Amino acid sequence: MIRTVLALLAGVLVSSAFAQQIPTIRLGRGFAAEEQVWLMSVRRDLTPNQGKKYELKQILFQANPERFQAFLAGELDAGTAPGLAVIFARAQGMDMKLVASVCLEAHGKDYFTTTYMVKDDGPIKSAKDLKGGTIGVVGIKTATDLWARAGLINAGLVPDKDTKVVPMAFPAIGEAVRSGKVSAGTFVEPFYSSEIAKGGLRKLFTAVDAVGYDHELLDLFFGEKFLKAHPDAVRAFLADYVAITKWYLANKEQGKRDLAKAGFVRTPVEIYVKNADWKRTPDARLDVGSLKKLSTFMHEKLQWLEKPVNVDEMVDQSFLPK
Amino acid sequence: MKSIRALVPIAILLAAWEAAARSGLWSRIVFPSLEAIGREFIGFFARADAWEQIWTSLYRAFGGFTLAAVVGVLLGMIMGRSKLVADLLDPLFSGTYAVPKLALFPIFIFVFGIGSLSKVALIFLECLYPIVIMTYHGAKSVNRVWLWSAQNMGASRWQILRRVVIPSTTPYIFAGFRVAVPVAMIVVVITEMISSADGLGYLVIYSLSSLRTDRMLAVVVIIALIGYLLDKGLVLARNRLIYWEKLDTYYV
Numbered sequence: 088m089i090r091t092v093l094a095l096l097a098g099v100l101v102s103s104a105f106a107q108q109i110p111t112i113r114l115g116r117g118f119a120a121e122e123q124v125w126l127m128s129v130r131r132d133l134t135p136n137q138g139k140k141y142e143l144k145q146i147l148f149q150a151n152p153e154r155f156q157a158f159l160a161g162e163l164d165a166g167t168a169p170g171l172a173v174i175f176a177r178a179q180g181m182d183m184k185l186v187a188s189v190c191l192e193a194h195g196k197d198y199f200t201t202t203y204m205v206k207d208d209g210p211i212k213s214a215k216d217l218k219g220g221t222i223g224v225v226g227i228k229t230a231t232d233l234w235a236r237a238g239l240i241n242a243g244l245v246p247d248k249d250t251k252v253v254p255m256a257f258p259a260i261g262e263a264v265r266s267g268k269v270s271a272g273t274f275v276e277p278f279y280s281s282e283i284a285k286g287g288l289r290k291l292f293t294a295v296d297a298v299g300y301d302h303e304l305l306d307l308f309f310g311e312k313f314l315k316a317h318p319d320a321v322r323a324f325l326a327d328y329v330a331i332t333k334w335y336l337a338n339k340e341q342g343k344r345d346l347a348k349a350g351f352v353r354t355p356v357e358i359y360v361k362n363a364d365w366k367r368t369p370d371a372r373l374d375v376g377s378l379k380k381l382s383t384f385m386h387e388k389l390q391w392l393e394k395p396v397n398v399d400e401m402v403d404q405s406f407l408p409k
Numbered sequence: 410m411k412s413i414r415a416l417v418p419i420a421i422l423l424a425a426w427e428a429a430a431r432s433g434l435w436s437r438i439v440f441p442s443l444e445a446i447g448r449e450f451i452g453f454f455a456r457a458d459a460w461e462q463i464w465t466s467l468y469r470a471f472g473g474f475t476l477a478a479v480v481g482v483l484l485g486m487i488m489g490r491s492k493l494v495a496d497l498l499d500p501l502f503s504g505t506y507a508v509p510k511l512a513l514f515p516i517f518i519f520v521f522g523i524g525s526l527s528k529v530a531l532i533f534l535e536c537l538y539p540i541v542i543m544t545y546h547g548a549k550s551v552n553r554v555w556l557w558s559a560q561n562m563g564a565s566r567w568q569i570l571r572r573v574v575i576p577s578t579t580p581y582i583f584a585g586f587r588v589a590v591p592v593a594m595i596v597v598v599i600t601e602m603i604s605s606a607d608g609l610g611y612l613v614i615y616s617l618s619s620l621r622t623d624r625m626l627a628v629v630v631i632i633a634l635i636g637y638l639l640d641k642g643l644v645l646a647r648n649r650l651i652y653w654e655k656l657d658t659y660y661v
Contacts, residue, residue, distance in 0.1 A: 179620045228618035251606040
């Protein structure tokens with residue numbers, strides 16, 4: 088009897104010690120365009136390393152500043168964030184590195200790219216006609232703000248001076264454009280498809296048109312301390328991430344249905360599965376060149392950065408599977 | 410002596426902040442030093458558009474507040490002197506006082522547009538409540554002995570209003586104004602943070618989006634200073650107008 092109890096106790100101690108050795112990755116996530124990241128929590132069966140080499144805890148954030156504040160407070164080890172937000176963070180000396188790509192803004196009929204639209208029967212025929220008008224974006228110094236400003240600069244306009252750039256919530260933009268409250272607005276999925284279905288809006292330019300090249304939209308970052316402390320866990324996590332990205336690319340509809348069922352997405356499932364998706368690379372490798380171009384644009388054209396950011400130093404793809 | 414005493418809590422707060430900033434426990438992005446905030450504060454006034462941004466927020470706040478002051482005092486006085494109007498409007502104001510009017514801002518944007526009008530309209534609505542309610546209670550609680558005395562001395566309704574009701578209600582009106590002024594400043598900043606391309610609230614969100622907490626806090630200090638100066642101005646005006654009931658006498 089005593090032997091049995093001792094054996095059970097030893098078993099519990101060994102298993103708890105083993106469990107303690109598995110680091111938990113506290114990952115701050117967003118609410119759009121991160122399907123393969125969300126699937127890591129919904130379809131754990133597709134992530135063989137999870138539970139063995141790392142545990143994953145995803146925490147939802149509505150905006151980047153809050154996500155970064157949580158990271159600074161030591162409440163997050165990793166997260167998803169637009170490349171340009173991480174450029175801002177690195178400019179302020181935050182110890183984080185981009186380790187993998189989530190999705191890109193890319194040309195091509197198979198991909199969705201963020202689109203700026205105007206009233207179909209309105210006077211704005213090209214970006215030049217936005218002079219004296221207002222363009223709605225989702226937040227100041229976000230990617231949507233950058234593309235809007237890039238589009239205006241391309242048209243020879245001076246953002247803020249010739250055309251006001253105002254933040255507003257995605258769900259409100261369609262009606263704001265139709266009612267003439269703003270001259271043009273930013274549309275991402277699922278709002279884009281829903282507004283196109285309603286009619287009355289016309290494409291003015293896309294994010295890719297605005298900057299002129301395919302570029303990183305959303306990436307995965309890790310804190311440098313976590314990378315140094317748990318390199319094997321990060322490798323295992325990224326191996327699962329790449330595996331699930333490949334699975335998602337091959338089984339998009341199923342993946343989307345799983346996410347909708349798990350409550351990760353609120354869009355009606357039949358609309359959600361039909362929506363075009365952003366470009367995702369199967370190996371999750373980052374387009375570092377596009378990040379460099381964005382950083383230069385932010386520094387030189389928009390004066391968003393006081394000094395250039397060394398993009399090579401903020402990227403570490405060595406944890407990705409070879 | 411009194412002014413020095415008033416500085417003590419501020420000095421303690423600043424010292425605690427600086428200690429947190431220097432402790433190394435938190436990132437300088439979260440807790441920038443006072444020196445960094447001070448540098449940004451000075452830098453703000455070196456901006457070509459510094460006064461324009463301040464003015465943008467001020468005229469929105471003043472616009473909404475002034476409208477609320479005119480409508481609120483009028484409504485409050487009528488409610489205080491007419492039971493019928495009070496019975497009609499009191500449930501409406503009391504019942505919706507706690508409603509977070511800020512939640513209506515998206516509707517205001519659709520009705521009044523993204524520019525200043527939607528912000529002024531929301532500030533008006535937020536400021537209206539404390540002004541109406543304070544004025545109403547002031548007008549309702551005019552000392553009856555004064556009213557009877559005025560009537561006995563043959564004063565007309567207009568004379569009673571001008572000589573008794575308004576002077577008696579003015580302290581309440583100013584109490585409502587003192588509640589409404591900071592509300593106007595808070596609402597203008599929040600609405601500019603939500604949807605604006607100019608103003609101090611826009612600068613707050615702009616700085617925050619670049620993770621420049623020092624710059625953001627410098628703007629917050631400017632907003633606090635404006636709020637403080639407005640309140641001081643209001644107290645000064647109140648003490649001049651209601652010379653028989655200075656605020657300081659409360660503490661004697």
